[in-house]
Amino acid sequence: MTTRTGCGCGGACGGACAGRGPTAPEGNLPGQRALRWRVAPHGTALARMREHLAEPAQDLAVRSLATQPAADPTVALLDTWAVVTDVVSFYTERIAQEGFLRTATETASVRQLARTLGYELRPGAAARVELAFAVETAPTAPLMVDVPAGTPVQSVPPPGKLPQTFETTADIVARVAWNAVPGLDRVRQAFPTGTDEVWLDSTAPLVEVDDRLLLVGPAAAGPPRRARPGGADAQWALRRVTAVDVDPPWATGWTRVTLHAPVTFAGGRTLGDVRVLRLTRRLNLFGHNAPRTELLQNEDKRIAFVTSGVPDELWPGWALSELEIDGDVPDLVPGSWLALESGDQVEAFEVTGVSAGGARRFGVANKVTRVDVDDDKRVAGFDRESTLVHAVSEELPTAWMPDPDAVGAPATTLDVLPTDPPLEEDLRVLVVGVTPDDEEVVEAATVVAVQQRSGDSVPAGGAQRLTLDPPLEHQYRAGSVVLHANVADATHGETTEQVLGSGDGAVAFPRFTLRKAPLTYVSTTTNAAGVEAELEVRVEDVAWAQVESLLDAGPTDQVYVVRQSEDGVSTVVFGDGLHGSRLPSGAENVRATYRAGIGAAGIAEAGAVMLPVRRPRGIATITNPAATHDWAPPEDLDGARTNAPQRIRTLDRAVSVADYADFARSYARVGRASAHLVWDGRTRTIVVSVLGVTGDPATTDLLADLQQTLDAAREQRGQRVVLPGEVVPAVAQLGIHVDPRYEVAPVLAAVQATLLTAYAAMDLATSLAASSVLVTAATVEGVESVTMPTLSAPGLADSTADLLVAAPARWDRPSPDADRQLLPAQALHVTALVEVLA
Known part of the structure; x- marks a missing residue:
C-alpha cells in the first residue's frame, strides 16, 4: 500500500489518523484467490477528511475542526460519511472480486464471465442405465412384445429420497426366448489320470453314497478284452461313491460325485467317451451259503470231521468255471456290465448271455442265473464264498461336465445356448456372471455377429457364438453366465409437456421459463460439450432449432438458446429479428416438450429401477442388473474457473x-x-x-x-x-500429538477429513510427498505436532516411504509376464491412517 501521513491534527485525533492517509490497492499478484481493493475503509476515509480539514489552505476555524474529538458534532458528521464510504468501498471491492474469473465467488458472475469467452457452464448429465425386460411365459402370453421408446420406469428410492423416473431411448422387440439366455457351460467330460470326480448332467437322485460305479473306457468296449486289475491294459475301474453334491456352487443343474480313490487308466492317459455305469444290485454266487464241511454227517449219522484237504475234494465243481449267480435276476441282460469283488481282487466283465434255471449242489438248492461274460478265464480266480457280484448296470448321464475354464476376456466371443428365434445382430445385451474371485459383474455390449455352432463339441441342440462390441472386460465362471437380450438403454428424466406462452412480434429476445427443473441433458457426440438438452420447442406446431448462441443466427433463422440460472431453472430465449427470428404473434402458440431430471439424483443401485409407470402388455418384470452410471453434476465454481479458459485455448x-x-x-x-x-x-x-x-x-x-x-x-x-485412468490405492500413516486443551476425537476426525479432501482424489500423474501430508495435517486446529508420515502404495512401480510417484501414460508391461502395451496415467487415491500419540 502507498500511505501518505501527516494529518496536521497535532495528535488531537488520538492517533486515529496516524498512517491512515489515502491508499490505493497494490500488490495484487497473479494467481491470488482474492483482490485487495478496499480503497476507503472507515478509518482511512475519516483520516482523509481530517487531513483535508488540516491543510494550510483552509481557514483557521476550519483547521481547528481537524483536532476536535469524535464527540464533536462536525467530526460526528464526518464519521457518518466515513461509514458511508466504508459501505461503498466494501461493495466496490465485492464488485471487483466478481469481475475476475479466479476471484469471483458467485456462480452467476462466473457464468457471465464464461459467456464472454463463448463458454457455457456444463449443465451436468443424466444417469444412464440398461433395463432388462422379461416377457410373460404363460401359455396364453404373447411370444413377443413391442416396448416403445420413452417407456417410463421408476426407481425404488432409499430412505429419505424420492423415486426417480427413467425412460427408454429406443424401441425394442422383447421376446420370451430372450429373457435370460444361459451361457454354454458344458464341455465333453474327460477323465485325466488321478481324477476322483464324476459329473452327472442331472439333479435327480441317480446315485447314493456307497454305490458302486464302473467306469468303462473306450478300449474296453470291444475285443480284445484282457484287462487286469492294475495292469497296463486296464481300461475300466470300479469305485465306491463317498459323496454326492447336488447343485454345487456355480454348477446349477449338475451333480458332482466323489469317488473313494483316484481313477487311472492304462498308460496314464486322459480318456474321453468313458461310460459310467451304476451297478444297482449287490449279489452273491451260487453256493456262497453252502454248509461247512466239518459239520456234515455221513450215512451212519455220525459227524465227519474234515481237517485237511480242499473244498473241491468234498464238493465236486466247487471251483468257478462259469458265473452262477444265486437267485433269479431278471434285470440282468446281455450287453450290461458286472464286476466281481473279493477283497482287493476286482474284475469287470461285459455280459454276453443270460439264462435262468435252478441248481441243487453243495448241500443247497435255489434258483440260479447263469451268466456268460466276455472273458470267462478271469472268472477262475474268484471263490464262491467271499465274492460279491455288482451287477445290473445303469448308464449315467456323464457325456458332459461343467466347463472348468473361465469364459470371457480376452476372447471377443461368448457362447450361449440356442434360442428360437436366434439372437440377432445389433442387439443390445447384458452379460451377467461371477468372476473367478466370486464377484458378480454386469457388462453391457452390442452383438455384432452371430454364428450357429454344431458338432460333437456342443450339445445336440447346438449353440450360438456371439461376437460382442466392446469385448468383455472380465472373465466369468462358465456356469454363472446369463445373457439378457431384451435390453433397452434408458436415461434419467421424466417427460413433460408445457405451453410456454404467447408470441409477440414486437418483443425482442422474449424469454420463457420451463416449469420443471432441472432440464435433462443426455450424452451426445455431436458437440464438444458432450451433452444436449432433451428439449423440443415448437412455435405454431413448427419445431425450432436449439443453438449455442444467437450471435451467429440470421434474421430469419428459427432458433433459440437455453440459459440456466443458479437454482437450476432453464429459460428459453428467442431472437430479436437481427440475431434469430422474432416470434410470430399469437395466443399460446409456443409450447415445449422436455424432460426433467439430472445429476446425482439419478443414482440407483442394481435392481432398484423396477417399477413400470406404464407396463407394456406382456411384460412380466423390469429390472436393472447394473447400477446407473455416467451421470454428472452441474459444473461448480472451481470447475468453471478451470474449464472456461480452455474453450479459448482449444476452440x-x-x-x-x-x-x-x-x-x-x-x-x-x-x-x-x-x-x-x-x-x-x-x-x-x-x-x-x-x-x-x-x-x-x-x-x-x-x-x-x-x-x-x-x-x-x-x-x-x-x-x-x-x-x-488407473486408480492406485495408497495409504499415508502418521501420528499426531493433540494439544491438551482440545478433545482428541474431534481433532482426529478433522485431520482425517482434511487429508481426504486434499489427497483422496488426486490428479492423474501427480506424485505425493510425505512432507506435503505432514504440512497439511499440521494446519488442522488442535494439532500440536505431527510425525513424518509413511507412504505406501503396492500398485506403484516407483514408490518409497517418503514419495509416491504416479506414472504418466507409458509403453510398458501391466504385469511381469504380459506383453508391452499402452498404459494409462495413474491417479493416487490416498486414505489416511492417523494414530494419536501420547
Missing part, C-alpha cells in the same frame, strides 16, 4: 497434446483427464487418460463417446488412444 479443436487434455477435461461426465505423448516402439501416440466424475476409471460408454467426439475435432494424421 473446440484438438491439435497439441495440451489440447487433448483440455478438450477431455471440459467434456461432460469427465472428472479428471490428462494427455501424454508416448513412443510405442513404432510411432508416437497421444494417450488420453480419463476418470469419471466419481473418481473411478471412465466407463466404456464414456470412452466410446469421447473417442468419437475427439475424432471429429482432432488432427487426423496424429495417433491417439483414449484409456480409462
